[in-house]
Amino acid sequence: MKYAKYSAVLLVLPLLLSYTAFGQETNKGVKAEEKQMTHDHSAMQEKRVVVATDADGVQRVEIVGGEYYFDPNYIVVKVNKPVEFKVKKATDSTFFIPHNIIVKAPEAGMDFNIDLKKEIQTVKFIPTKVGKYPFYCDQKAPFSKTHRDKGMEGTIEVVE
Numbered sequence: 001m002k003y004a005k006y007s008a009v010l011l012v013l014p015l016l017l018s019y020t021a022f023g024q025e026t027n028k029g030v031k032a033e034e035k036q037m038t039h040d041h042s043a044m045q046e047k048r049v050v051v052a053t054d055a056d057g058v059q060r061v062e063i064v065g066g067e068y069y070f071d072p073n074y075i076v077v078k079v080n081k082p083v084e085f086k087v088k089k090a091t092d093s094t095f096f097i098p099h100n101i102i103v104k105a106p107e108a109g110m111d112f113n114i115d116l117k118k119e120i121q122t123v124k125f126i127p128t129k130v131g132k133y134p135f136y137c138d139q140k141a142p143f144s145k146t147h148r149d150k151g152m153e154g155t156i157e158v159v160e
């Protein structure tokens with residue numbers, strides 16, 4: 001009889017978990033689909049920051065990633081001055097959904113791919129070329145779009 005109780009719990013728990021997890025995902029997936037159809041990201045809320053330079057000459061900015069966004073998602077930094085990205089997973093982010101932050105712009109001194117954790121990790125670089133460069137998360141669940149397509153992307157704007 002004890003076993004019967006346990007197996008009932010074991011059956012119901014995953015059902016509940018998958019309902020809450022995938023129920024949310026479906027809702028957000030629909031929104032992302034609308035965005036992609038138009039190829040217009042104006043629906044995505046822009047969280048812009050012009051990074052201040054600290055007394056030691058370093059431009060520091062904290063970036064949080066979650067389902068499915070980066071905050072901030074538009075980051076303005078000055079060229080040829082050191083930058084430190086303090087990156088971490090959002091505290092309310094679902095623990096079993098992995099996120100990363102990727103920038104592939106070696107021509108501008110920025111080339112990294114970091115798995116986000118709850119703890120802050122520091123990415124140091126010096127942007128060497130004025131321009132706009134994308135950053136994004138390339139994770140994806142099976143049969144689903146990439147997190148980038150769901151909204152986990154942003155822009156680094158390097159200015160004079």
Ligand SMILES: [Cu+2]
Binds near residue numbers: 139147152
């Ligand atoms: Cu992600």
